[in-house]
Amino acid sequence: MANVNVRKLVKSFGDATVLRGIDVDVRDGEFLSLVGPSGCGKSTLLRMIAGLEPISAGDIVIDGKVVNGLAAKDRDIAMVFQNYALYPHMTVRENMSFALEMRGLSKAEIAASVASAAAILGLEALLDRYPRQMSGGQQQRVAMGRAIVRDPKVFLFDEPLSNLDAKLRVQMRTEIKDLHARLGSTIIYVTHDQLEAMTMADRIVVMRAGVIEQIGTPLDLYDRPGNSFVGSFIGSPAMNLVRCTVAGGDTGPVCVTAGNQILARLPVTKQVAAGATVDVGIRPEDLEVGASGPHAQVVVVEPTGPETQVTASLDGQIVRLVVKGRSSLNRGDKISLRTDSEKLHIFDAETGTRI
Amino acid sequence: MSENVDTDLPVAAIQSSALSKRAPRDPVSLIGTISLSLIAFAFAFPIAWAALTSLKSTSSVIATRYPLTVWSFFPPHPTLENYVFLFNELKLGRHLLNTAIASSGQVLLVVITSTLAGYAFARLRFPGREGLFALTLLTAFIPLEVILVPLYQVVSGMGLTSTYAALFLPFAAQPFGIYLMRQSFRQIPPELDDAARVDGAGTWRIFWRIAMPNVRPALATLVLIQFIWSWNAYLWPLVIMQDPDKQIVQVMLAGLKGSPNYSLDGPLFAGLTFVTVPLVVMAILLQRYYVRGLMTSGIR
Ligand SMILES: Nc1ncnc2c1ncn2[C@@H]1O[C@H](COP(=O)(O)OP(=O)(O)O)[C@@H](O)[C@H]1O
Ligand SMILES: [Mg+2]
Numbered sequence: 304m305a306n307v308n309v310r311k312l313v314k315s316f317g318d319a320t321v322l323r324g325i326d327v328d329v330r331d332g333e334f335l336s337l338v339g340p341s342g343c344g345k346s347t348l349l350r351m352i353a354g355l356e357p358i359s360a361g362d363i364v365i366d367g368k369v370v371n372g373l374a375a376k377d378r379d380i381a382m383v384f385q386n387y388a389l390y391p392h393m394t395v396r397e398n399m400s401f402a403l404e405m406r407g408l409s410k411a412e413i414a415a416s417v418a419s420a421a422a423i424l425g426l427e428a429l430l431d432r433y434p435r436q437m438s439g440g441q442q443q444r445v446a447m448g449r450a451i452v453r454d455p456k457v458f459l460f461d462e463p464l465s466n467l468d469a470k471l472r473v474q475m476r477t478e479i480k481d482l483h484a485r486l487g488s489t490i491i492y493v494t495h496d497q498l499e500a501m502t503m504a505d506r507i508v509v510m511r512a513g514v515i516e517q518i519g520t521p522l523d524l525y526d527r528p529g530n531s532f533v534g535s536f537i538g539s540p541a542m543n544l545v546r547c548t549v550a551g552g553d554t555g556p557v558c559v560t561a562g563n564q565i566l567a568r569l570p571v572t573k574q575v576a577a578g579a580t581v582d583v584g585i586r587p588e589d590l591e592v593g594a595s596g597p598h599a600q601v602v603v604v605e606p607t608g609p610e611t612q613v614t615a616s617l618d619g620q621i622v623r624l625v626v627k628g629r630s631s632l633n634r635g636d637k638i639s640l641r642t643d644s645e646k647l648h649i650f651d652a653e654t655g656t657r658i
Numbered sequence: 659m660s661e662n663v664d665t666d667l668p669v670a671a672i673q674s675s676a677l678s679k680r681a682p683r684d685p686v687s688l689i690g691t692i693s694l695s696l697i698a699f700a701f702a703f704p705i706a707w708a709a710l711t712s713l714k715s716t717s718s719v720i721a722t723r724y725p726l727t728v729w730s731f732f733p734p735h736p737t738l739e740n741y742v743f744l745f746n747e748l749k750l751g752r753h754l755l756n757t758a759i760a761s762s763g764q765v766l767l768v769v770i771t772s773t774l775a776g777y778a779f780a781r782l783r784f785p786g787r788e789g790l791f792a793l794t795l796l797t798a799f800i801p802l803e804v805i806l807v808p809l810y811q812v813v814s815g816m817g818l819t820s821t822y823a824a825l826f827l828p829f830a831a832q833p834f835g836i837y838l839m840r841q842s843f844r845q846i847p848p849e850l851d852d853a854a855r856v857d858g859a860g861t862w863r864i865f866w867r868i869a870m871p872n873v874r875p876a877l878a879t880l881v882l883i884q885f886i887w888s889w890n891a892y893l894w895p896l897v898i899m900q901d902p903d904k905q906i907v908q909v910m911l912a913g914l915k916g917s918p919n920y921s922l923d924g925p926l927f928a929g930l931t932f933v934t935v936p937l938v939v940m941a942i943l944l945q946r947y948y949v950r951g952l953m954t955s956g957i958r
Binding site for chain 2: 350353354355374375376377378380381382384386388389390391392401402405406449453
C-alpha cells in the first residue's frame with residue numbers, strides 16, 4: 304500500500320498533447336476514480352502511473368519515490384485491463400501465478416497466495432480452466448484475482464466493468480467496493496461511467512481533454528460542481544443547463560430565459576451584474592411541475608416505476624425533470640416549472656465557471 | 659455446470675452434421691467432389707507410379723515400358739530388391755542422415771532467427787524498423803541462382819566447403835519466416851504485453867513466456883515449410899558438398915539417373931519413394947497446427 308503523487312504531468316504523442324499538466328495526490332488506502340468522456344486521457348494517465356507509457360514532463364511519485372524512469376516491472380503495481388488481458392495459453396492458476404513466478408517466489412509460496420486470492424474471489428472451481436472456457440464475468444473475476452494475488456502497492460483499474468452486462472456490472476461494483484474495504488489497498492479506478500465513480504470512489508477526479516476539471520468527494524462534485532462541465536457530467540439524468548440573462552426584478556435579480564420568461568430568482572449569495580449571460584444549472588430532481596412559473600411543453604414522458612422522467616421544451620431548450628411516483632402528463636401538455644432558487648447552480652456562460 | 663464449455667464439442671457437431679448431409683448430394687457438391695478427386699489424382703499419380711515402379715526389378719522396369727497398358731504401371735513380380743540394394747550398396751541410410759542433419763540445422767536456425775526478428779519487427783519500437791523490414795522482404799526476390807557464385811566464394815572463403823554447416827548456414831535468415839512470424843506476433847493483443855510487463859516480466863520473458871506460446875500454429879507452419887524446403891534442396895548441396903560421404907540424399911539419388919554403366923532406375927524409384935516418407939509423416943504430425951495457422955492468419 305502506498306500513496307501516489309502525480310505532479311505537473313504532461314504527455315504528448317508526437318504533436319498531440321493528450322495530458323496537459325495533471326496534479327493529483329492519491330492517499331494511502333484511498334479509492335480514487337478518474338472519470339471523463341472517452342479520449343480525455345484517463346487510460347494514458349493510468350498507463351503512465353503503471354510505467355507502460357513514458358513521461359513527457361512532470362513527475363510520478365509512488366510511496367515518496369520518483370518513479371519516472373522505473374520500468375513497469377519494478378513498480379510493484381497491479382493493473383486490471385478493460386479486456387482483461389488474460390494469458391490465453393495459461394490456466395487461471397497459471398495466470399495468477401505468473402507475477403509471483405516473475406518475482407522468484409517458491410512453488411509453495413505461490414500455491415498459498417493463489418489459494419487465498421482464489422478464496423477471496425470465489426475462483427477455486429475455475430483454477431484449472433483456460434480463459435476461453437469462461438464467461439466474461441468469470442474472466443473479469445480472474446483478472447482481479449491476478450491483481451490481488453500479488454498484494455501490490457497500488458491497484459490500477461482501466462474500465463474493468465465496461466464489457467459486462469448491466470446486471471453483472473452492478474454486482475461487481477459492490478464486490479470491488481467490498482474488496483477495497485477488506486484489503487484497504489490504494490486503488491485508482493478509471494471509468495467513463497460517472498455512476499460507477501459516484502458509487503465506488505472516495506474521491507473523484509473529473510477530466511476533460513487532458514486537464515483536470517475538478518477533484519472532490521462524490522457528493523462534493525454533485526452538490527458543488529466547479530463548472531458547468533462537471534455539473535452536467537456528474538449525475539444522472541444530467542443536470543439541466545438553461546441559458547439565461549440576469550435582469551433586475553422587483554425583489555432582486557432574476558434569471559430570464561430566451562423566451563423572456565423568468566426562470567427563477569438569482570440566489571442571494573450570487574453576485575452577477577445585470578445583463579450578464581449565465582447558464583443556470585438545475586438538477587432534474589430540483590425541477591417540479593408547479594402552479595405558476597415559466598411555461599414549458601412536455602416532449603417525452605418516461606416512467607421508470609418509482610419515478611417518472613419528464614422531458615420538456617422550455618423556450619426551445621430541452622429540460623428534464625424527475626417526478627416522484629407516477630405522472631398523468633402526456634406529450635404536448637403545457638406545464639409550469641417551479642424550482643427552489645437556493646438549489647440553483649449558476650455558471651458563467653462564457654467560461655463555464657461556477658459563480 | 660451449464661457454462662462448462664467443451665471446446666471439442668462444436669467441431670464434432672459440425673463434422674457429424676457434414677456427414678449426415680452427405681446422403682442427398684446436390685449437383686454443385688458433386689461437381690466439387692469430382693474436381694477435387696481429379697486434382698488429388700493428378701497429384702498422387704506420379705508418387706504412386708514411382709512407388710509401384712520401386713517394387714519392380716530393374717529388368718521389368720525396362721520390360722514393362724512397351725507396350726504401354728494399364729498393367730505397365732503394376733509390378734509383374736513385386737520385389738524389395740531395389741530397397742535392399744539402396745541401403746546395402748548405395749548407403750541410403752548414411753545419406754538420409756546427412757539430409758536429416760542439414761534439415762534439422764536449417765529448421766532450428768530459421769526458427770530462432772525468424773521468431774526473434776519477427777518479434778522485433780512486430781513489437782519493439784526502434785528507429786528504421788519499417789524500412790529494415792521492407793529491405794528484409796526484398797531479399798525474398800533474389801533467387802539462389804543469382805547469388806550462387808558469390809555465395810560459394812564466401813562460404814569457401816570461410817573454409818566451410820564440404821562441411822555440414824555449409825549446407826544450412828547461408829539460409830539461416832529467411833524473409834518468409836520473418837514475415838510469417840511478424841504477422842502472427844502482431845495478432846497477439848498488445849494488452850498481453852502490458853499485463854506481463856506489469857506482472858514483472860521483461861522483454862525477454864514476455865517473448866518467451868507470453869508471445870511464443872501464442873504463435874504455435876505459425877511456428878508449426880514455419881517448421882514444416884522449412885523442413886520441406888531443406889529436404890528438397892538440390893542445387894546448393896550439389897555445389898558446396900564435395901565429400902560424397904556427406905552428400906545429402908537428394909543429390910545422391912539424382913546421381914543415379916546418369917549412371918553410365920548400367921541402369922539404376924529401380925533403386926532410383928525406390929529412393930524417390932523412400933525420401934517422401936519423412937515429408938508425409940511431418941505433414942501429418944503438424945497438420946493440426948498449420949491448418950489452424952493458415953486459417954487464423956487469413957481470418958483475423
Ligand atoms: N499510443 C498513442 N499514440 C497516439 N495517440 C494516442 C496514443 N494513445 C492514446 N492516444 C490519444 O490520446 C488521447 C487520450 O487517450 P486515452 O488515454 O486512451 O483516453 P481515455 O482512456 O480517456 O478514453 C486520445 O485522443 C488518443 O487518441
Ligand atoms: Mg481508456
